[in-house]
Structures are given as structure tokens and as C-alpha cells.
Ligand SMILES: Cc1cc2nc3c(=O)[nH]c(=O)nc-3n(C[C@H](O)[C@H](O)[C@H](O)COP(=O)(O)OP(=O)(O)OC[C@H]3O[C@@H](n4cnc5c(N)ncnc54)[C@H](O)[C@@H]3O)c2cc1C
């Protein structure tokens with residue numbers, strides 16, 4: 001893509017115009033990308049309506065701060081497993097203020113001026129306020145002062161409002177003002193005793209940094225039978241074992257019944273929200289200094305004016321469903337689109353940005369009367385080709401379908417597993433390496449349809465697997481994809497050899 005046309009009016013960039021070619025509600029990464037792609041190489045205008053910070057949850061309360069908190073924890077753990085280095089860090093703990101300061105650098109201290117600068121430099125205007133649909137191609141914006149105005153879209157309105165943390169309606173829970181993902185990513189103090197509710201990605205990642213930053217008594221309460229249960233079962237088992245080895249309690253099949261906090265206090269984001277919290281589950285009680293709720297996400301569709309354009313999201317639990325060109329289902333005229341978490345397709349920044357690229361290209365093509373039948377105009381990856389890395393220790397990196405998902409989809413599959421500790425690349429990385437890998441193979445095409453790697457520093461392995469899954473690479477071809485020695489990629493050869501030796505099931 002070449003540089004966008006710079007000839008937009010100052011009023012467009014300042015968000016003051018009443019008519020734009022494209023209006024995006026919600027300025028997270030997918031919203032930014034869709035605006036960029038929709039106007040690229042043209043004189044079209046776009047505006048993003050954002051009621052909080054341009055850059056969205058990912059930049060300030062999710063991906064960026066969480067990964068900034070996890071990296072030092074991972075580094076210290078790696079040092080502890082390396083003779084000659086371990087003695088240097090023995091008995092030492094993380095420098096929490098330094099880690100939090102670096103984290104705050106990654107969230108730009110919650111100042112979005114560089115994001116706004118990027119938007120303007122890209123030719124995109126920014127309007128501060130709450131956006132909602134007022135009718136076809138009409139967006140009503142309510143500013144912080146309560147004043148409203150209508151912005152009209154010539155071509156398209158894109159909904160990109162994301163999600164917020166869900167806090168289940170359990171007795172006493174909401175009244176206790178528990179921490180959500182916003183607090184735990186932006187913590188300013190490290191409570192001594194913490195309970196984390198949930199067994200998904202946010203729960204596992206946040207438990208990792210809470211433990212690393214010095215929480216002394218940490219308990220994870222999991223309603224289901226395992227951690228990270230959308231992955232291969234061994235992923236959650238290895239992560240749970242690592243937590244237990246580190247002294248973190250992982251309580252499975254443990255649903256929270258009641259929460260009590262005598263003095264909840266709205267002390268601010270990332271500060272302990274009052275005194276002790278008592279949790280009751282079954283016949284047990286647990287007293288902690290703070291409670292983190294990581295129980296999934298609620299789509300931000302409740303106050304979006306969807307009824308004004310006849311969209312009912314009741315059946316999709318509030319998610320706005322789209323076709324594979326990201327046009328909202330049930331709306332005529334090809335003017336309303338949705339991207340990112342709000343669609344419920346895959347709640348991941350990279351997938352939302354991918355949807356943004358496709359949706360922006362579709363809007364641009366339709367605005368110019370070009371056909372939209374090429375593959376660049378269709379979301380193919382969300383259908384069983386989604387990569388994800390969970391940055392726990394061990395990390396979990398996966399793409400495509402798990403064996404269970406593939407079998408449930410009626411595919412004729414075989415699967416092969418191998419111990420990640422069993423070759424030079426991983427054992428050189430750290431002493432006592434623990435991990436496991438698995439390939440899921442479609443027997444009818446002899447192609448890879450899923451891969452999972454669990455272990456330290458496996459994150460970068462998943463892109464090769466993604467290329468193989470998306471490219472339909474056969475297992476026969478993989479024999480000629482030679483991994484360098486001694487690297488983590490040797491796991492590919494080990495898996496192929498295990499399959500040849502008849503160890504697939
Ligand atoms: C703790 C945590 C860690 C995560 N880590 C990762 C990770 O490492 N990698 C990864 O890929 N994903 C990660 N995710 C998921 C990732 O944050 C989301 O997939 C991503 O933020 C989705 O982008 P979005 O733009 O769809 O939504 P959001 O980022 O939620 O952005 C939506 C934007 O819309 C605005 N908005 C909402 N309603 C309105 C309205 N009516 N009017 C105006 N503005 C509105 C909001 O203020 C917000 O800025 C993480 C999530 C969490 C909670």
C-alpha cells in the first residue's frame with residue numbers, strides 16, 4: 001500500500017465535518033485499520049468516533065500492558081533455569097517499580113496523542129464522543145458535555161466497539177468491586193493475597209504476572225475441569241502443573257457461590273478496592289486482599305442504536321454477526337459493517353486487524369465500483385485457521401483446530417504428539433525444559449489443520465504452523481522443510497518422525 005492521499009480538509013481531520021465517506025464507531029486497532037484501508041490511495045474521508053482512548057482496550061488495558069508485565073517475569077524464570085546465571089538471581093525478586101514504569105511506557109501513560117497523530121497523518125479524522133446508529137448511514141455522537149450531533153456516511157458505517165469485561169451476577173460479587181482485566185493490567189500495587197476467578201487466557205496470564213510480581217498467596221478458581229480449555233488438554237495441564245510447582249493453588253470444578261467485602265472502596269484503577277474479601281465456594285471459604293474476575297467478555301453493543309437499523313443481537317449474545325466480507329447480517333444496502341471483538345469471530349487483536357484489512361478493502365472497492373470477488377475481500381482465516389499465543393510460563397501457541405474440534409467437525413483426522421524437551425534446540429534454551437507439541441492432520445488431504453506448542457519461548461513457532469495450515473501444505477512436503485540445528489523448530493522433524501514411526505493416533 002502506498003501513502004494515502006494527503007489532500008483532506010483540516011475540518012475532516014479535526015472531526016468537524018458533518019459528512020464522511022466512512023464513519024467508524026470505536027477506535028481500537030481493528031477500527032483504526034478499517035479506516036486506513038477504506039481510504040487508502042484515494043481522496044475519500046474517514047472519521048473514527050471514540051468515547052475513550054484511540055487505540056482501544058489492546059493498547060491501554062489488554063495486550064500491551066499484559067505483555068509488558070509478563071516479559072520480565074519470563075526472563076527471571078529463564079535465568080533461574082540457567083546454570084551460571086541462576087546464582088546471580090538466587091534469592092532476588094523483580095524490581096516492581098521498574099517493571100510498572102516500563103509497563104506505563106507501553107501504555108503511553110494512557111495518553112493517545114500519538115494515536116491521534118497517526119490517524120491524522122493517515123488522513124483519518126477523530127471525534128471524541130459516544131457513537132450510536134440513528135438510522136441508515138447516520139451516526140449520532142454524544143460528546144462529554146452531553147451535546148449531540150449527527151454524522152452522515154456516504155458509503156459505510158463500521159461498528160468496532162469491542163467488548164468489556166464480564167462480571168457475573170453472583171451474590172456480593174459486583175458490590176465487592178473486584179478487579180477486572182483493566183485493574184490487573186494496570187495494577188499500581190501488589191496485594192499480598194489474591195484470588196483469580198476464571199480459567200481462560202486472562203486468568204492464566206494475569207496469575208502469571210501476579211505471582212511473578214510477588215503476590216504471596218495466589219489461588220485460581222476455575223469453574224470447569226481445566227485451564228485454557230479451548231486448547232489441547234495437555235496445554236492447560238502443563239500450565240496448571242507449572243502454577244502448582246510455583247506454589248499457586250489451582251482449584252478446578254470450583255464455582256464461586258458468594259463474595260463478601262465489608263468496605264468496598266472505589267480507590268481507582270489497579271489499587272486495592274477496599275479491605276479483605278471473603279469468598280465462599282461449596283463449604284469452603286477463602287480470604288484474600290483482592291479478587292480478580294476474568295470470566296470472559298461482554299460485547300459493547302447495548303447502546304449502539306442497533307434497533308434503529310433493525311439489527312437484533314439477542315440470539316448472538318450481543319455479538320454483531322457478519323458475513324465473510326464483514327457486512328452486518330440482516331442489513332440491506334451494503335453500508336453497515338462490523339470488525340473486531342464485537343463480531344465474536346475471534347477475540348484477538350491480530351484477527352480484528354485482519355478483519356479490518358478485509359473490510360476496508362471491501363468498502364474501498366464498493367465505493368469505486370470494483371468487484372469484491374478476490375480472496376483479499378473475504379475473511380478466510382477465522383474459519384479454523386486462527387493463531388493464538390497465551391503468554392504463560394510455559395507459553396501456549398496454537399493455530400487451527402484442536403483434535404477434539406476437528407473430530408467434532410466430522411473430519412477424518414490423526415494426531416501426533418512429541419515431548420518438547422526431547423531435542424537439542426529446547427534443552428539448550430534452559431535446563432529442565434518442559435513442554436509438548438501436537439499436530440492435527442486431515443487424513444483425506446494429508447494436510448495440517450492444527451498445531452499446538454507448549455513450552456518456554458514457543459510463541460514464534462506458531463507462524464510456521466500457520467503458514468502450513470493456511471497454505472494447505474502436505475505432510476509429505478513438510479519432510480523437505482528442514483529445521484535449522486539446533487533450534488526449537490527441530491520439533492517439526494521430531495513430530496514427522498514420530499508419525500512415520502506409527503506413533504500417530
Ligand atoms: C488482559 C487482556 C489481554 C489481551 N492480550 C491479547 C494479546 O496478547 N493478543 C491479542 O491478540 N489479543 C489480546 N487480547 C484481546 C484484545 O485486547 C482484543 O481482541 C482487541 O482489543 C479487540 O479490539 P477491538 O477494537 O475489537 O475492541 P477494543 O480494543 O475493545 O476497542 C473498542 C473501542 O471502541 C470504543 N467504543 C466502544 N463503544 C463505543 C461507542 N459507542 N462510541 C465510541 N467509542 C466506543 C472503546 O472505547 C474502545 O476504544 C487481550 C485482551 C485482554 C482483556
Ligand SMILES: NC(=O)c1ccc[n+]([C@@H]2O[C@H](COP(=O)([O-])OP(=O)(O)OC[C@H]3O[C@@H](n4cnc5c(N)ncnc54)[C@H](O)[C@@H]3O)[C@@H](O)[C@H]2O)c1
Nearest residue numbers: 168198199200201202203223294295296297347389390391
Ligand atoms: N494472549 C492472548 O492472545 C490473549 C490474552 C488475554 C485475552 N485474550 C482474549 O481475550 C478474550 C477474553 O479472555 P478471558 O480469559 O476473559 O475469557 P475466556 O472466555 O478465555 O475465559 C473465561 C473464563 O471464565 C470462566 N467463567 C465464565 N463465567 C464464569 C462464572 N460465572 N463463574 C466462574 N467462571 C466463569 C470460563 O469458564 C473461562 O474459564 C479471549 O477470547 C482471549 O482470546 C487473548
